[in-house]
Structures are given as C-alpha cells and as structure tokens.
Amino acid sequence: MDQTVVLITGCSSGIGLSLAVRLASDPSKIYKVYATMRDLAKKKRLMDCVKDSHKDTMDVLQMDITHHQSILDVRDGIKEKRVDILVCNAGVGLVGPLESQSMEMMRQILEVNVLGTIRTIQTFLPGMKARGSGRVLVTGSIGGLQGLPFNEIYCASKFAVEGVCESLAILLQHFNIHVSLIECGPVNTDFLANLRRTEPGDASLSQADARTRALYATYLQHCDTMFQDAAQEAGDIVQVFLEAIEAQSPALRYYTNSALLPLTTLKLAARDGSQYVKAMNKFIFSIDKAGDC
Template sequence: MERLVVLITGCSSGIGLSLAVRLAADPRGAYKVYATMRNVAKKERLMECVKGSRKDTMDVLQMDVTDQQSILEARDMIKEKRVDILVCNAGVGLIGPLEVQSLEVMRQILEVNVLGTIRTIQAFLPGMKARRSGRVLVTGSVGGLQGLPFNEVYCASKFAVEGVCESLAILLQHFNIHVSLIECGPVNTNFLANLRRPEPDEETLTRVDPRTRALYDTYLQHCDEMFQDAAQEAEDIAEVFLEAIRSQSPALRYYTNSALLPLTTLKLAARDGSQYVKSMSQFVFSSHKAQEP
C-alpha cells in the first residue's frame, strides 16, 4: 500500500505536533509525515512523542512560512516528490486595543496567518493539480467567522483565510482537490502563552482612554475563564483533522467546539447585525462588570 504523504506546518507544539504524532503513529503505517517548523531546535518535544513509532513514518523539516525560499527548499527535500495532504497550521495571535498596535506587529500577523498560508498552498498546489488529487486542510478559528473585541487584526487575518479557502474550494473541486477548514475555539496550547498582547499595567496602555482600558481588563478575565471552561486539548483538535483526512467526501468546514456555535448562528440569522453585536458584547463583558472611569 502506497503511503499518503502529509506535510504539516507549525509542528513544534500544539495542534501541529499532536496531528503529526497521530499520523506518524498510525498502526497501519498509512502516512509519511513531514513535520515542519520555523525553528528545528524546538523539535525535541515532537521527537520524544514519536519515540517508539516506526522511524520511517516522520521527518522533520525546517520551514518558515514567511520565507518563500524556505518553503521551496522544504518542498524539494520531500523524498516522494509529492504531497497528498497539506496541513496549513502555522499561526500567531494578537490581542489588545487597536490604538496600541504598531504597523510592524500587524504586518507580522498578516505575514504568518494570511500570506504564510497562501505561500504554502502556492508551493504545493501545482503538483496536486497535475495529479488531479489532493487535500488541503487549514487551521481556522472562530475569530475567522465572527469578530471578537480586541482581536481586530487577528480576526482580519483569519477572515482573509476563510475567503482564500472558500474561493479555492470552488475551483479545486474540478481537480479532485478538497479544501477543509478546521474551525477551532480556545485550545490548550502554547498559542495563548505566545500570544502578543499588552498587559493591563504596561506603559503602552496609558495612551488608551480609561474606559477602553477597563473593558480590556474585563476581556482578559473573560479569556481566562473561557480557557478554563471551554478550551479543548490539542489531541481533540487533531481528532477532527483526522476525521476530515479520512472522509471520502470532506466538508468545507469542521467545527471543533459546539459550545461556540450559537453566536455564529446568531450572526448569520441577524439581518442588520445589531442583535449579534449586542449579544456578543453581553457574552464577553457581562460576566465581569467593567468599572466606569
């Protein structure tokens, strides 16, 4: 049986690591996994997790999705000279009042989340088209389906990814290539720890009005509660990826957390959006009443 070749971005931790381990440990040996990461010095945890698995089921490659040459070099190192399943998982987060976000930081977010995803797909799409076969799976977010306060730039990047994937899905069905978005809510990974955000006591926030600072503080408390109450484990998200990979007729979207669907449904149902905005505001800010300045 010829193994399916899978390339995954962002495998140093979290969802990418969990998915790479699950596929590499497949008891049938059905997959050859190329686990990529920007900094291969961080591969130790991944290698520890696959200890005991077949040694020929996974290779680790250096790949920076913000560097076109890095992507092409990784592609050229694939022994099979093809990728059957491409998983675009690399991503970064950014929260905080929009007024304090620098242009440089905002560009970095867009470079990774939007252009990084596009660059990666560009590199492997011609081969899939030529073979008339392939799967493209992208780590989406509830922040790509609905706006979240203090996440304006992150949501913009994820909304853009949704548009890219929807557009490609229409075209690529004519090449027998399936595109799927795995829509995640809060996940217990290093994503939150690595999230770029100003803390409430940072000097940068002194440029922001007191009311916004109070709401931001409330939002941070809300985030902490959400991660305590609703966050999923990376292994659970990997299971949803596996569902999409194994499906003979994969869907465009897979939702990992049903607890977040009501607000998404409300947004789609609201004609002018005003009811959704009110409901989202109550959902985020009602649990901790921000003090008036």
C-alpha cells in the same frame, strides 16, 4: 502500497505536534509525515512524543512560512516528490486595544497568518493539480467567522484565510482537490503562551482611553474564565482533523467546539448584525448594549 504523504506546518507544539504524532504513530504506517517548524531547536518535544515509532513515517524539517525560499527548499527535499495532504496549521495570535498595536506587529501577524498560509498553498498546489488529487486542511478559528473585541488584527487575518479557502474550494473541485477549514475555539496549547498580548502594565496601553482600558481588563478576565470552562485539548482537535482526512467527501468547514456555535449562528442569521453585537457584549462584558458598564 504507497504511503499518503502529509506535510504539516507549525509542528513544534500544540495541534501541529499532536497531529504529526498521531499520523506518524499509526500502526498501519499508511502516512508519511513531514513535520515542519520554523525553529528546529524546538523539535525535542515532538521527537520525545514519537520515540522510535517514526523511523519510516516521519521526517522533521525546518520551514519558515514567511520566507518563500524556505518553503521551496522543503518542497524540493520531499523524497516522494509529492504532497497528498497539506495541513496549514502555523499561526500566531494578537490581543490588545487596536490603539496599542504597532504597524510592525500588525504586519507580522498578517505575514504569518495570511500570506504565510497563502504562500504555502501556492507552493504545493501545482503538484496537486497536475496529479488531479489532493487535500488542503487549514487550521481556522472561530475568530475567522465572527469578530472578537481586542482581536481585530487576528480576526482580520483569519477572516482573510476563510475567504482564500472558500474561494479555492469552489475552483479546486474541478481538480479533485478538497479544501477543509478546521474551525477551532479555545485550545489548551502553547498558542496561548505564544500569544502576542498587550499586558495591563504595558506602556502601549497609554495610547487607549480609560474606558477602553477598563473594558480590556474585563475582557482579559473573561478570557481566563472561558479558557477554564470551554478550552479543548489538542487531542480533541486532532480527532476532527482525522475526520476530515478520512472522509470520502470532506466538508468545507468542521467545527471543533459546539459551545461557541450559537453566537456564530446568530451572526449568520442576523441580517444587519445588531443582535449579534448586543449578544457579544452581553457574553463578554456582561452588559446589554455597547456603552452600558
């Protein structure tokens, strides 16, 4: 019986690494995993995790999703000449007042999170269509479903990914290809350590007014508390990925953290959004309406 070929982006750490290890270590060896990362110098952690259990189940490949030729090279190097399950997991975050963000930095975030994801799907989609089967799983975010202050560019990128996946899900049913978004909240991974974050002492903060800087300081304190209280482990997220992979009829969205669902539900239910904005202000800044400090 042929193995199910899985290609995963962003496997140097976090969710991508954990998912690659879980699938490659499956005792039944039903998966062949192509674990990709931009910098192969970071593959040691992945190799240490799988040890000798991956000889027939995993290859580690260099792939930079911001360069089309890099993706093509991986596609052409896959021994089975097909990908049954594509997992678009690579991404990067950006936190800070909008006034402090350079155009170059904003472009980098959009290049990775939006165009990198689109470029990867675009490359492997024709093969899936030709075979009349396939799965596309994308690491989404609660920030793609609701706006978060000081995450404007990150949320913009994740909102865009939501639109891409939702649009494709409608079309790809005609080709027996299922698209699923794994909607994550805070996760204890290197994503936080690698976050592009405006620090309180950064010179770029001078571009923002004093009130914005004060609210940003409050936001950073809230984030630290939220990660302590609500953050999940990568293994918890992997279980949700497995649910989507093993489902006969996968859902479009899988939510990994029920703690944040009430605010998402409120946003979707509120026609004009005003109640959601007030609720988010109370949740993050402990104030009843924007402007009350």
